[in-house]
Amino acid sequence: LVSRKKKPEDTIVNIRGEKVGNGSPTFVFGPCAVESYEQVAAVAEAIKNKGLKLIRGGAFKPRTSPYDFQGLGLEGLKILKRVADEYDLAVVSEIVNPADIEVACDYIDVIQIGARNMQNFELLKAAGSVKKPVLLKRGLAATIEEFINAAEYIISRGNDQIILCERGIRTYERATRNTLDISAVPILKQETHLPVFVDVTHSTGRRDLLIPTAKAALAIGADGVMAEVHPDPAVALSDSAQQMNLQQFDEFYQEVLQTIPVKA
Ligand code: PEP
Ligand code: MN
Numbered sequence: 001l002v003s004r005k006k007k008p009e010d011t012i013v014n015i016r017g018e019k020v021g022n023g024s025p026t027f028v029f030g031p032c033a034v035e036s037y038e039q040v041a042a043v044a045e046a047i048k049n050k051g052l053k054l055i056r057g058g059a060f061k062p063r064t065s066p067y068d069f070q071g072l073g074l075e076g077l078k079i080l081k082r083v084a085d086e087y088d089l090a091v092v093s094e095i096v097n098p099a100d101i102e103v104a105c106d107y108i109d110v111i112q113i114g115a116r117n118m119q120n121f122e123l124l125k126a127a128g129s130v131k132k133p134v135l136l137k138r139g140l141a142a143t144i145e146e147f148i149n150a151a152e153y154i155i156s157r158g159n160d161q162i163i164l165c166e167r168g169i170r171t172y173e174r175a176t177r178n179t180l181d182i183s184a185v186p187i188l189k190q191e192t193h194l195p196v197f198v199d200v201t202h203s204t205g206r207r208d209l210l211i212p213t214a215k216a217a218l219a220i221g222a223d224g225v226m227a228e229v230h231p232d233p234a235v236a237l238s239d240s241a242q243q244m245n246l247q248q249f250d251e252f253y254q255e256v257l258q259t260i261p262v263k264a
Helices: 037-049 074-089 098-104 121-128 144-155 185-193 202-206 205-219 244-255
Strands: 013-015 018-020 026-030 054-056 088-094 112-115 132-139 162-166 196-199 222-229
Touching: 013 112, 026 037, 026 121, 037 054, 037 074, 037 244, 054 074, 098 121, 112 121, 121 132, 121 144, 144 162, 144 185, 162 185, 185 196, 196 202, 196 205, 202 205, 202 222, 205 222, 205 244
Parallel strands: 026 054, 026 222, 054 088, 088 112, 112 132, 132 162, 162 196, 196 222
Antiparallel strands: 013 018
């Protein structure tokens, strides 16, 4: 059902009026993890000032170590909702447990399924059974075929509001946190009718590569870019090395906007 052979025209994902995949790129910014109301609100204000519509933030954090900050859980979703209401933004947040999908729908506008859960089939089925857009991230070691099949799990349950997100894959290369598979973007666009995003933060793990990779993503046809922003990355409870501060966020956005491909 996700195949372009079955449906030649692009699927537009509607996130509270923001039309993803309609030709002009969508940006998703926000902290790695929700830490406090003040932290999220500071980022929301910077997003709003740019005229953008979406904010991201993790409340349920799938961390490599059980001793690392695990996120604020439901409390985090409540903070996101409060900020989103105050700044009129739509919220993207990761859900890790199928049992949380329904209740999460009361707080968020887009269900993110993270790389580590790309093949959590019960989670995919649960996300397919609700009427909420889903941002599905590519697994750390998933082939494009496996990625497409994961999306098929969601759409086969009745939910076609799916955004695919390339976020880097694990290779032998250590210069970046993961290896951004930029050619996955046109392949996914050819093989499916779904919008495709690139997460420049988790793919590179390097602040100095965010601007060039975001430009590359848009140049190669991505429908959107995701990147992490934190008011004070040095004290962030997760992904401290790669989040942009608010000034870097301004510079990033200005620079990337200049190279947005002009649509005919
Ligand atoms: C995230 O976007 O918050 C995240 C944890 O990314 P990924 O699942 O791609 O590692
Ligand atoms: Mn992160």
